[in-house]
Amino acid sequence: MSYVEVKGVAKAYGKRTIIENINVSVAKGQFISIVGASGCGKSTFLRLLLAQELPTHGEIHIDGAPMAQEPGRDHGIVFQRYSVFPHMTVIDNLVAAIAFDTNFWGRLSRARRTEERTKARKTLDRIGLGHVAGQYPADLSGGMLQRLAIAQALASDPKILLLDEPFGALDPGTKIVMHDFLQELRDETGMTVFMITHDLEEAFKLGDRVWAFDKPVWDEEDPEKNAATITYDFDARDDGIPFQTLRERTNVLQAR
């Protein structure tokens, strides 16, 4: 049942504990939104999920596998910036998701590359980036860049997708388009997603659960003293009002 298992995780840098006492389990296909004030360990937790850093205490298991020691193909990641490779064309950024893993050199044979480019071309057409396939990331708008970054992360078929404020730098209109894009992809792939965001509306709109990171005790003299943890785990299905939907079987035709 539980796909991602986080048991008693704490992370400290020297004497300073950033997060502690994190125990959560996530079912396959769930969308977790992570919110919280700055400095409450959201990004630290994401780095632990990504295995970019290892927890000081506790364990993180994905799909029952032993704990990852470094980032790998189980993790898909999209950052707010610098997620795609600036020296590769849009289409080659997608092909890289296949090429990097093929061998020690991270290179495809000529025939294989042509084949993968054809596949990548189809993906690009589907996500509305077909017309910029040959261009470099520097020529793309913020929304297109993040679209490419998400497609690239998913192209390696990860077990979990981690999004670190992916839409934080986008304008409101583009943001909404990107929400639709992400929801479509999710419906298609059934991906388990963790997304950090500062936008509460976005958190509840996209997430099945919303985790709030906060410090249970704030020290007035030294705000950095205490560690943060997950203080709330909201059920965010149906925009956060799961129990207000009509549960009884009725014979009356419903408006929905």
Place this chain on the structure above:
Amino acid sequence: MRWINRRPGPVLATVLAALPFLAVLGIYMIGSEMRLAVNPSDKLLPAPTTILSTAERLLTEPDRRSGEILFWLDTWASLRRLLIGVLIASSLALVMGILIGMLPYMRAPFAPFVAVFSMVPPLAVLPILFIMLGLGEVSKVALIVIGIAPFLIRDMSQRVIDLPREQFIKAQTLGASSMAIGLNVILPQVLPRLIGAVRLSLGPAWLFLIAAEAIAADQGLGYRIFLVRRYLAMDVILTYVVWITLLAYLLDFALRQISKRAFPWDGESL
């Protein structure tokens, strides 16, 4: 309108670019004129026409003893030393720079060593090079390599460190090995940086070349300049200086064009 917002048009920009060159030429011509008026056999500031006729003689007339045109012989000898030196230094810098920048296990032993080694004044070790490697080609090339490689290595490793960490993480999540990251993420992104750094180190490279040639050589642009210095042959020296400057500028220009063509994703540079 404020001066920071005023821009010269294309024609005026060209004229402005030519102005300092013309000014230097003009000052030289006046100085030469004045000295020659006092003493027609003055050698310090030969008239531009004298320089031109000397240049023509240097470029076309073969040497009486060897039957070869020394000017081209010198050019070829110097360019070969310079290019081999720069090539070795930049290959070394590319490999060492990437390794130091990306692998903590390479950075730990080599970064401090390169930092200290780069402080050794290259000209101070020139005698050592002459003693150990002889007076031939090897010691001259070695001086250029020793002179510019430490700077290039340090610049390259810094460029690797400056690459956004996010790219390294992303590459790992796509399954790339350390080798795959070095080859496909780091190498293509630091290559234009390498060309930029090589362009900056061309000046020092010429300096070390000419210094080495001045001390011990039997041909080369630097050798010729220091040879004819004994006869106060300013016309020959000036011809060679202009020629060296032109060569250096053309090399710089060529590198910039290569960088522009080969790395279209890279931004504008001076």
